[in-house]
Amino acid sequence: MDTTINHLMLHKVGLNTFYGQVFLPDICELSQEMHPYTRKYFEELISTGTIKEIAPSDVWYEERKSFAPDQVGKPLIAHPNYGFELLQGYPVFSGKILGGCIDSMYDFFNGERYEDMPILCEKYHLFPDAEDWKGHILLLESSEEKPSPEKYRQSLEYLKERGVFEAVSGVLVGKPMDETYAQEYRQLLIQIINKPDLPVVFNLNFGHSMPRCIIPFGIEAVVDVEAQIIRFTD
Template sequence: MLPYTEEYFKNYFEDSEPFESIRPSKVWYEERKDFSAKSIGENRVSHADNKGYELLQGKPIFEGELLGGCIDSIYDMLTPYTHKDEPNIIKEYNIFPSLEDWTGKIMFLETSEVKENPETLRKMLLKLREMGLFEVINGIIFGKPQDEVFYEEYKQILTEVVGNNDLPIVYNVNFGHATPRCILPIGVKARVDAINQEITFLENPFMT
């Protein structure tokens, strides 16, 4: 386990000292190209130029309960993009959160190891916009793309598609498929502070 990930992972155990906030990693890592046994013991390639949390628009400080996930999987839940029957199952069993459920939340999104091209990300975000989600949430935190692929392109598309200039968007947060990563607990109220470069939990993750 990478040191940054281990640091935050250990803090979710009940007998650990609670940490005050999640801060950006100083480094980022290229993902492995080979996952076979011959790669055991080989270190990932690290880069000491992680940019920290980038505020793309809106107020630099905002609060809300955390809700979100991998945008590829979210899009699969809403469209027959990968599995034709998935949207019907999601709808039948009310699996996807309603507009009311999203109200006042901080939406966290990240892209997968597929590294979808920018136009596919645009399509995925447009689907969320059509559902009215960007009008009811308190802000967006977006994870670092794996290997920083399409890093600048994703930033541009986010601000273009959201369509709500007042909605805060903080980019390059260390969670999701890119390494290193922390854990964001769904349902916990948090404060995002792009000025001080921290995400602070406003309640105990074990009490929700």
């Protein structure tokens, strides 16, 4: 279980939160220093208390396979990044961002991992209803478990059944770790959402893949894929 449920619980009581980063893998990265993209957003939040805008990283990094002492000082393998990718819909849209890890959202509705979780989430209404998603942009990212295309499909179907895609103004999807199943996820997002006018943007640098920015939840955001930027207006 990651922090997604904590964000949704705090949203339920009216508190805004910041999605990412994580102390050990981000601030204590085993390379000689923090990744520059990560450092930029960390320092902005610490020094100003907010994030004004988000742009893509120039690179993405492969997952570190070992955390043994001999890895200290060794950089991660880097690849060129290609920025925000518009899968469908209008390139400019707005709303307050809310969401989290799609693996955890799967557990909200499916008791395979935690038998009592769907019961508790339903009892306490921890997942926002369709009305609450209005005026929001859905954020989705996948974990280090790299969910199979079939699990990803079922997760999207759960969200669709809850009326999420009919309510939101757009969808932001994080880069999968090591780009595993990236093409399959793209196809499933278009196929399952099945709403061509709903903006869906892929390959954002947040969530479990490296490097990652910090996303304010509950703050009005304007997404401009053509300009390759997300601005927060509050």
